Amino acid sequence: MITAASATIAAEGESFHAPGPSIFDLPPVFEIAGFGVTKPMLQLVIAAIVVFGLLYAASRSRQLVPGRMQFAGEGAYNFVRNSVARDIIGSRDFQKFVPYLVALFFFILVNNLFASIPFFQFPTFSRAGMAYALAGMSWLIYNGVGMAKHGVIGYLKLQSVPSGVSPFMYPLLVPLEFFSNILVRPVTLALRLFCNMFAGHILLVLFATGGLYLIEHVGGIGYVAGPLAWVLAILVSFLEILVQFLQAYVFVLLNAMYIQGALADEH
Amino acid sequence: MKSLVILAAAEGEEHNPLVPLWEEVAIALVVFGILFFAIKKFVAPNFEKTFAERSAAIEGGIAAAESKQAEADAKLAELEQQLSEARHEAARIREEAREQGAQIVAEMREQAQAEAARIVEHGKAQIEAERQQAVTSLRAEVGTLATGLAGRIVGESLEDEARQSRVVERFLADLETANASDAGKDA
Numbered sequence: 001m002i003t004a005a006s007a008t009i010a011a012e013g014e015s016f017h018a019p020g021p022s023i024f025d026l027p028p029v030f031e032i033a034g035f036g037v038t039k040p041m042l043q044l045v046i047a048a049i050v051v052f053g054l055l056y057a058a059s060r061s062r063q064l065v066p067g068r069m070q071f072a073g074e075g076a077y078n079f080v081r082n083s084v085a086r087d088i089i090g091s092r093d094f095q096k097f098v099p100y101l102v103a104l105f106f107f108i109l110v111n112n113l114f115a116s117i118p119f120f121q122f123p124t125f126s127r128a129g130m131a132y133a134l135a136g137m138s139w140l141i142y143n144g145v146g147m148a149k150h151g152v153i154g155y156l157k158l159q160s161v162p163s164g165v166s167p168f169m170y171p172l173l174v175p176l177e178f179f180s181n182i183l184v185r186p187v188t189l190a191l192r193l194f195c196n197m198f199a200g201h202i203l204l205v206l207f208a209t210g211g212l213y214l215i216e217h218v219g220g221i222g223y224v225a226g227p228l229a230w231v232l233a234i235l236v237s238f239l240e241i242l243v244q245f246l247q248a249y250v251f252v253l254l255n256a257m258y259i260q261g262a263l264a265d266e267h
Numbered sequence: 268m269k270s271l272v273i274l275a276a277a278e279g280e281e282h283n284p285l286v287p288l289w290e291e292v293a294i295a296l297v298v299f300g301i302l303f304f305a306i307k308k309f310v311a312p313n314f315e316k317t318f319a320e321r322s323a324a325i326e327g328g329i330a331a332a333e334s335k336q337a338e339a340d341a342k343l344a345e346l347e348q349q350l351s352e353a354r355h356e357a358a359r360i361r362e363e364a365r366e367q368g369a370q371i372v373a374e375m376r377e378q379a380q381a382e383a384a385r386i387v388e389h390g391k392a393q394i395e396a397e398r399q400q401a402v403t404s405l406r407a408e409v410g411t412l413a414t415g416l417a418g419r420i421v422g423e424s425l426e427d428e429a430r431q432s433r434v435v436e437r438f439l440a441d442l443e444t445a446n447a448s449d450a451g452k453d454a
Contacts, residue, residue, distance in 0.1 A: 021284040041294050048302040055306060059313035064321050077314050095315075099307035107302055129287030133295035198284060 016213045019205040024126055024198070043124045047110040055106070080105045080252065088256040093263055097256070100141070105252040108134070108193070112244035115201055116237055123197035123244070128190070131197075135190030138255050143182070146262030155262065156182075181261070189254060196247045200240045207233035412442065 028036025058073020066074055080102045085094040115123035125131045146155040160178040211229030214222035416438050
């Protein structure tokens with residue numbers, strides 16, 4: 001894809017076109033009955049297969065003294081189970097959310113890591129629709145959990161009316177709380193994931209294509225600056241791997257916090 | 268999707284990246300949904316069961332060790348009790364033996380004293396009997412002797428002092444020899 005982008009630049013001649021949002025609009029890899037299957041869609045499926053395959057392979061032996069594979073799987077599973085689900089939701093209710101949070105974390109993590117894995121090199125959630133899907137689902141889940149526990153009115157009151165505040169402040173605070181707890185959360189959840197993946201990828205493409213342009217078309221100082229841009233691209237790649245992990249972690253962490261807030265007895 | 272890309276390429280317009288494509292939303296939800304149910308059904312129960320079994324095994328091991336410890340403690344206490352009982356028993360036996368020994372000694376002493384008393388009594392009785400016999404025989408002899416002496420004194424007619432004393436001397440010598448022969452007979 002980088003080579004494709006650089007080829008267009010080379011074809012266009014002297015002026016450098018910085019990579020824009022259009023680099024995320026990939027043509028379909030193949031079509032099924034007129035429905036174009038694109039690379040990020042394939043990545044979603046592959047990620048799901050990889051996540052399930054690894055976790056299932058690790059979990060199926062069920063040894064009391066785990067082997068290497070099972071030990072790694074238990075470590076991964078327990079990372080989400082204990083340090084996210086149990087620590088945040090609390091040991092009373094966390095158990096039924098563990099499969100959801102585990103699936104969510106590893107699904108997002110693998111899809112994010114695709115941005116740095118050779119031959120994939122495309123972050124799935126740089127497609128906004130996919131990030132919206134997970135954020136919308138999170139929104140439905142935490143609100144649904146809260147309403148199931150407190151009832152619709154009780155839940156809206158829990159989320160909108162802050163306790164320990166004088167009723168004179170309600171006209172100001174209730175709309176604000178409702179806005180931040182009910183309306184803004186899914187948007188920030190989706191945009192945080194989407195924008196990080198989008199920006200990281202565009203930054204990498206910029207360094208890669210820019211370096212190539214410097215070497216091919218500028219000459220002189222370009223022979224120094226071009227390779228330097230590539231070195232920076234490598235460094236940025238490492239930073240991106242960290243961001244990819246962090247975004248998956250933050251997404252799941254916030255999910256757990258929203259669920260905990262919806263289940264809480266008091267605001 | 269494809270039409271959008273082509274459109275964008277043709278018109279030089281770019282698809283706003285914030286505007287979602289419905290098929291991407293749908294496929295993300297479907298794929299994640301399948302993954303969620305697969306993990307809920309196949310992965311999480313396995314892990315949870317393993318954790319439960321593991322903690323049960325560890326707790327079971329601890330419980331087994333505790334019961335073993337309790338058993339050992341009970342056995343130790345039992346042995347100590349048996350030991351102290353045995354000590355008591357030994358002390359009691361020793362005490363009994365001492366008492367018995369003392370009793371035996373006392374009995375023996377009593378017996379010996381009784382025997383000694385009996386011997387002494389016997390000796391005394393014998394001496395008394397002999398004395399009685401001696402007295403009886405003496406009484407009989409004294410009469411005869413006195414009669415004999417008186418006869419002799421009267422027979423000599425008591426002429427002179429010297430004769431008189433001679434007679435007495437002879438009588439006494441006779442008496443002594445008779446006594447000595449008597450004593451020799453008795454012994």
